[in-house]
Amino acid sequence: MDVHALQQIVHRTRDARRKQTLPKFSPADRDQLIHKYHPDYRERAYRPIRFGPNSGDKTVVELASLLEGDSPITDEVDLTADYTTDVLVVGGGGAGCAAALHAHTAGAKVMLATKLRLGDSNSVMAQGGMQISVAPEDSPVTHFVDTLKGGHMQNDHQLLKVMVEEGPSIAKWLLSLGVLFDRDGDGNLHVKKGGGSSKPRLLTCSDYTGLEIMRVLKDEVQNQKIQLLEFCAAIELTSDEKGNCTGAIFKDLDNQRRVVVAAKSVILATGGIGRLHIQGFPTSNHYGATGDGLCLAYRMGAKLMHIDTFQYHPSGAVYPEQLIGALVTEGIRSEGGHLVNAKGERFVNELDTRDVVSSSIIRECEEGRGIRTMSGRIGVWLDTPLLDVEQGPGTVEKHFPAMMLQFERFGIDISKDPVLIYPTLHYQNGGVKIDTNSETNVHNLFVAGEASGGLHGRNRLMGNSLLDLMVFGKRSGQTAAARAAAMPQGKLTVGHLKGFRAEAKKHGSSNGIVSPMILPPYTRKES
Amino acid sequence: MAQEDSNVIDQPEVIRHKMVTVEIAGKKYEVPEGITVIKALWYSGQEVVRGAGCLGGFCGACAAYYRTKDDPKVRTCLACQMAVQDGMSITMMPPFPARKATYDMQTLKDPKQDLFNLYPEAPLCRNCNACTEACPQSIDVREGVWKAVFGDFKSVSEMFMDCVMCGMCTPVCIADIAPNLVALYVSRAQGAHFTEKPVGLDTRIKEIQDGRFNDEWAKILRMTEKELADHCATVK
Numbered sequence: 001m002d003v004h005a006l007q008q009i010v011h012r013t014r015d016a017r018r019k020q021t022l023p024k025f026s027p028a029d030r031d032q033l034i035h036k037y038h039p040d041y042r043e044r045a046y047r048p049i050r051f052g053p054n055s056g057d058k059t060v061v062e063l064a065s066l067l068e069g070d071s072p073i074t075d076e077v078d079l080t081a082d083y084t085t086d087v088l089v090v091g092g093g094g095a096g097c098a099a100a101l102h103a104h105t106a107g108a109k110v111m112l113a114t115k116l117r118l119g120d121s122n123s124v125m126a127q128g129g130m131q132i133s134v135a136p137e138d139s140p141v142t143h144f145v146d147t148l149k150g151g152h153m154q155n156d157h158q159l160l161k162v163m164v165e166e167g168p169s170i171a172k173w174l175l176s177l178g179v180l181f182d183r184d185g186d187g188n189l190h191v192k193k194g195g196g197s198s199k200p201r202l203l204t205c206s207d208y209t210g211l212e213i214m215r216v217l218k219d220e221v222q223n224q225k226i227q228l229l230e231f232c233a234a235i236e237l238t239s240d241e242k243g244n245c246t247g248a249i250f251k252d253l254d255n256q257r258r259v260v261v262a263a264k265s266v267i268l269a270t271g272g273i274g275r276l277h278i279q280g281f282p283t284s285n286h287y288g289a290t291g292d293g294l295c296l297a298y299r300m301g302a303k304l305m306h307i308d309t310f311q312y313h314p315s316g317a318v319y320p321e322q323l324i325g326a327l328v329t330e331g332i333r334s335e336g337g338h339l340v341n342a343k344g345e346r347f348v349n350e351l352d353t354r355d356v357v358s359s360s361i362i363r364e365c366e367e368g369r370g371i372r373t374m375s376g377r378i379g380v381w382l383d384t385p386l387l388d389v390e391q392g393p394g395t396v397e398k399h400f401p402a403m404m405l406q407f408e409r410f411g412i413d414i415s416k417d418p419v420l421i422y423p424t425l426h427y428q429n430g431g432v433k434i435d436t437n438s439e440t441n442v443h444n445l446f447v448a449g450e451a452s453g454g455l456h457g458r459n460r461l462m463g464n465s466l467l468d469l470m471v472f473g474k475r476s477g478q479t480a481a482a483r484a485a486a487m488p489q490g491k492l493t494v495g496h497l498k499g500f501r502a503e504a505k506k507h508g509s510s511n512g513i514v515s516p517m518i519l520p521p522y523t524r525k526e527s
Numbered sequence: 528m529a530q531e532d533s534n535v536i537d538q539p540e541v542i543r544h545k546m547v548t549v550e551i552a553g554k555k556y557e558v559p560e561g562i563t564v565i566k567a568l569w570y571s572g573q574e575v576v577r578g579a580g581c582l583g584g585f586c587g588a589c590a591a592y593y594r595t596k597d598d599p600k601v602r603t604c605l606a607c608q609m610a611v612q613d614g615m616s617i618t619m620m621p622p623f624p625a626r627k628a629t630y631d632m633q634t635l636k637d638p639k640q641d642l643f644n645l646y647p648e649a650p651l652c653r654n655c656n657a658c659t660e661a662c663p664q665s666i667d668v669r670e671g672v673w674k675a676v677f678g679d680f681k682s683v684s685e686m687f688m689d690c691v692m693c694g695m696c697t698p699v700c701i702a703d704i705a706p707n708l709v710a711l712y713v714s715r716a717q718g719a720h721f722t723e724k725p726v727g728l729d730t731r732i733k734e735i736q737d738g739r740f741n742d743e744w745a746k747i748l749r750m751t752e753k754e755l756a757d758h759c760a761t762v763k
Contacts, residue, residue: 003536027760119692120580120588134728140735141743142762149759157748168731178632178715180684180722187723198762208688211585215692216718219711223629231576253576286581319536322563322610326583342534372535401689405664406584409608420536519576522569 003319006342006371010381010418013344014389022349030356037359037366039423040309040458045279051503053303053441062276063307066291067298068504069515071497073236073249079492081247081262085111085227086484087477088248088261090234090293091269093121094210094466095449097217098473099267099480100226108481110226111261113250115233115518116288119218122271122450123469125286126210127329127402128194129202130470131463132167135191138199140164147464150196150353151429151457154306159455162436163464163471170470171203177216180205192334194462196353202463207329207402210466232259233518236497237266237296237445240490245300245445247492251518262489265480267438267446268293269473272428273310275520281425282325284313292516293451297432299500302440305453306430311460314339314357316424318379320410325424328382329403330354330462336390340381340418341369347380355459358423371420379422384414427465429456438476444483444490446476547613564606564617565589578619584608587693590620590663603663603695625697625705628712638716639678646709650676651702658696658706664689668696668706675713680721684714 025033035041046058049067059067087103089096092114100112112118133143143164148155171189175181181203182190191200205212221228232250238260240246245266250259270293274285283289298304315330317323333339333350339357341347341364348360361380364370370378387395396415397404407414431453438446449469456464547560549567556571565582568575580588589606596614606619628645635641642649649672658668666689674682687710696706734740750758 001533001535001537006534006536116580117577117586117588120586122581125581125583125585134725134731136727136730139740139743141740141747144747145759145762148755149762153752153756153759161744161748165735168728168735171728172732175722175725175728176633176719178718178720180688180714180718183723183725188725188727206688208585211691212688215690215711216715218692219627219715220632222627223631225629284583286583286586287575287579321561322608370534374535374537402585405689406608410610522566523574524570524572 004417007381007417009342009344010340010383013340014383014386017338017340017346018390020346022346024349024352025356033359033363034355037362038355039279039281039312042279046308050507052298052500053301054307057307059307060278062278063273063291063294065511065513066295066515066517068511069295069513070501070504071236071299072514073494073497075494075497077249077494079238079260079494081260081492083111084262084489085109086264087267087480088113088263088265089267089269090248091271091449092116092118093269093271093449094123094214094217094469095473096269097214097221098470099269099448099477100221101217101224102474102477103481104224104226106478106481108484111229111263112221112226113229113232113234113261115231115253117230118221118228119214120286120288121214122286122289123210123466124214125284125327126466127207127327128331129192129204129209129463130466131194131197131201131461132171132203132467133164133199133201134168134171134189134203135200138201140167142199143167143201146197147461148457150459150461152459154457156454158436159434163455163467166471167467170467170474174213174216174470177220179213179216182206192331193351194334195330195351195357196461207331207400213466229259233516234270234292234296235516236494237300238492238494239300239496240493241495243301243496244443244490246490260492262492264484264487264489265444265446267448267476267480268297268432268451269448270451272450274425278310278425281312282316283425284316284325284327285425288519290517290520292518293447294431295515297440297442297445297447300442300445300496302442302445303433304431305433306458307453309429309458310425311354311427311429312358312423313426314354314361314423315382315421317419318377318422319373319420320412321375322410323406324377326406327424327426328419328421329400331400332382332384332387332403335387335399337386338383340383342371343369353459354462361423365422373420377422379420381418382421383418385416385418388415427460429458429460430454434472436475437479438472439479446480448472448476547611549611550616552618558611560612561610564591564593564604564609564611567611567617568606578606582607585691587691590693590695591617592620593617603661605663605691605693620695623694623698625694625708627705627708630712632715632719635716635720638720639680642675642712645712646704648702648704649709652704653702655701657699657701661695661699663693663695664691666690671710672704672706675709680713680717683710684717687714
């Protein structure tokens with residue numbers, strides 16, 4: 001049928017739905033739903049990792065193969081340093097920029113390397129906002145409790161306390177750099193309510209929060225003349241005789257040459273894994289989200305945690321074809337947008353946590369109440385025009401300009417027609433285990449942002465990622481910088497690979513996979 | 528599961544699997560109609576390192592020029608957000624060596640005047656409007672440059688909230704202005720110097736410093752797992 005004909009049921013049932021309030025699931029119902037429908041519980045998608053720090057732990061097969069993968073570096077490699085620095089930041093997204101800026105401010109010599117351009121990241125796409133408890137009726141403790149609930153009580157309490165308590169000072173720092181957060185009439189920061197949160201707590205820059213923060217941080221990195229190494233992918237870390245981290249080896253993607261950087265500390269801010277398309281899911285992630293940092297840290301002996309859990313954002317676009325996997329911001333649901341099945345019914349409280357909402361969308365589709373596309377995709381409607389009906393014409397355009405423009409390019413006016421959505425692979429809930437200074441169990445190896453694990457438990461709450469990046473970027477940068485002055489540069493070796501390779505051999509790993517992946521293999525090989 | 532056939536969206540482009548001819552950097556390739564420009568690059572066998580970033584229309588890495596069949600007008604797009612059609616000619620925009628001024632945002636004394644020291648070319652706009660026409664985000668760039676020059680920093684910051692810093696406004700400028708960089712400076716100055724300080728934020732920071740939540744923290748962190756779970760359940 002014509003897409004407009006199928007959308008009619010959403011228009012027809014709108015008034016009736018407006019009168020409904022859907023309760024949130026009870027804890028028992030919620031657990032049952034997630035166990036039955038959430039992709040994290042599809043047994044056959046998982047296998048145990050055979051060796052290394054997380055030997056025996058289960059993760060998705062795509063990641064397990066990369067973690068067990070071999071290094072592209074041989075034992076006889078020339079490790080004469082091309083550059084020497086105090087703090088080496090790997091990754092040019094939010095966590096990387098924050099780490100570099102704070103380390104620089106603390107007086108360290110800093111180098112930032114990234115395999116794409118500075119700023120090409122997931123951070124730049126963050127639309128929903130940044131959770132910081134600034135409202136009088138809110139508190140860091142409430143933020144803590146909401147996050148813990150969202151994370152199924154599995155969050156690291158120390159990391160979480162640090163994050164929620166440092167939030168307000170992060171907002172102040174960003175404001176001083178010129179970030180334009182939305183305001184209330186009295187000049188205070190405007191807060192919106194996000195899924196899974198008991199209080200309005202999202203700071204926003206319309207639906208461009210990540211873009212606005214990243215524009216400013218990138219500009220600041222350039223203003224501070226922090227040394228950049230763009231289009232250089234980290235392919236191995238270096239260690240001294242004690243196994244401490246001492247630098248990294250890069251591949252310059254423009255000329256394929258090796259670049260060796262000696263550093264007193266390394267901060268991995270390499271982001272997530274969406275581009276591995278685990279379980280065949282489309283993804284909202286950027287081009288370079290291939291989990292490189294996880295592989296590098298793992299070979300050095302860093303312990304990972306919660307790497308069996310991923311976040312599938314409830315609303316990835318399913319139609320038109322060109323936008324598949326792209327995010328339709330949660331902000332639409334925060335402002336009252338309904339999720340509607342093929343029968344014109346709501347089926348979940350739209351402001352429940354992401355894992356619950358995603359699971360219920362998958363349930364609707366698996367039980368035959370989804371809307372299908374000719375290309376074999378399936379989804380449910382997100383009633384975007386409802387926002388204009390509820391809050392007056394022009395609301396969608398005013399509050400979601402990025403979204404409007406994205407669909408307008410394909411001739412779709414989301415303020416008039418609902419959009420078809422299905423969960424999309426969005427976020428790696430776990431990652432490398434860190435302490436409150438963002439350091440791993442490998443000395444002088446820090447991990448900040450999505451590549452780290454523990455903070456978000458088994459499901460990240462909306463709006464907590466941007467704050468995570470800023471808080472742990474800062475902590476890693478400051479700790480690494482403070483340490484630099486009083487320590488000598490350690491020796492550069494790849495001694496850690498000996499042990500890793502011996503273990504691989506013992507477990508018969510000859511899968512031929514070399515990691516990190518660097519970029520997804522999208523280029524069509526045959527003619 | 529059974530589902531009525533009527534519940535399927537028609538997608539003519541999917542049924543027909545139509546191939547179209549496009550020209551990428553001067554060479555012709557057959558690619559499926561309607562895929563994005565960036566996917567057309569992958570489809571035609573090209574390794575993409577530069578020219579792809581977030582793939583969601585926000586990072587500006589995939590700035591590209593295109594022309595449709597028989598139309599003399601060369602247009603701009605973000606390659607991850609543009610569908611290919613038959614006869615389209617496409618080329619990616621190379622990195623353009625625009626000059627970015629460096630400044631310490633927090634210590635600027637007179638940001639509106641400083642604009643002319645940092646970007647002395649800003650007031651030399653000759654009104655050709657090429658920047659506005661080049662903007663894939665439909666920003667009225669020319670108007671923004673003039674508003675910056677006249678000190679209306681607030682309007683500039685609002686107009687350029689959509690700016691993805693692709694830089695396509697820059698190569699077309701006959702006065703050598705980099706409008707996106709000018710607007711970035713202006714927007715940051717607006718935020719750092721001309722926007723009210725939120726009082727509530729300072730109050731909250733002080734509350735945390737003064738230990739206002741210490742008792743609550745102590746209570747929460749002492750709880751057993753079960754107590755904590757029960758407590759969490761009471762928060763709606």
